[in-house]
Amino acid sequence: MQGNSHVKTSRSKLPPRGWMRGRRVQAFRAVPQSRFRRFLGYIFNVWTLSLALCLLLAAFLTLSYYWFEFSDRIDRRLLSGEVYTPNAGIYSAPKTLRVGESTSMAELVDYLKAAG
Numbered sequence: 001m002q003g004n005s006h007v008k009t010s011r012s013k014l015p016p017r018g019w020m021r022g023r024r025v026q027a028f029r030a031v032p033q034s035r036f037r038r039f040l041g042y043i044f045n046v047w048t049l050s051l052a053l054c055l056l057l058a059a060f061l062t063l064s065y066y067w068f069e070f071s072d073r074i075d076r077r078l079l080s081g082e083v084y085t086p087n088a089g090i091y092s093a094p095k096t097l098r099v100g101e102s103t104s105m106a107e108l109v110d111y112l113k114a115a116g
Helices: 035-043 046-079 106-115
Strands: none
Touching: none
């Protein structure tokens, strides 16, 4: 029966007082951000950045579609031999005719044919 004897000591089972902090943390309070940082946080957040990326992707796809579409049109026109674009052919002021001018009908017809 000697194995069941308990020895009473004056030592505590708690750690020494120097190891424990004097007061415990009740709640963490972060330092408030400046007004400028909060404003930037409202503008540059997940929603606005994802919306901007979607719009940028849509613009890129649209522009690349039209780039290839018009590139094919230009290539087809060049391969068909249509190099020069049609134009109006107006290069100078029109010829004025006056009463009593000594121009024959043949000269006037030749002028108009030369002008197109």
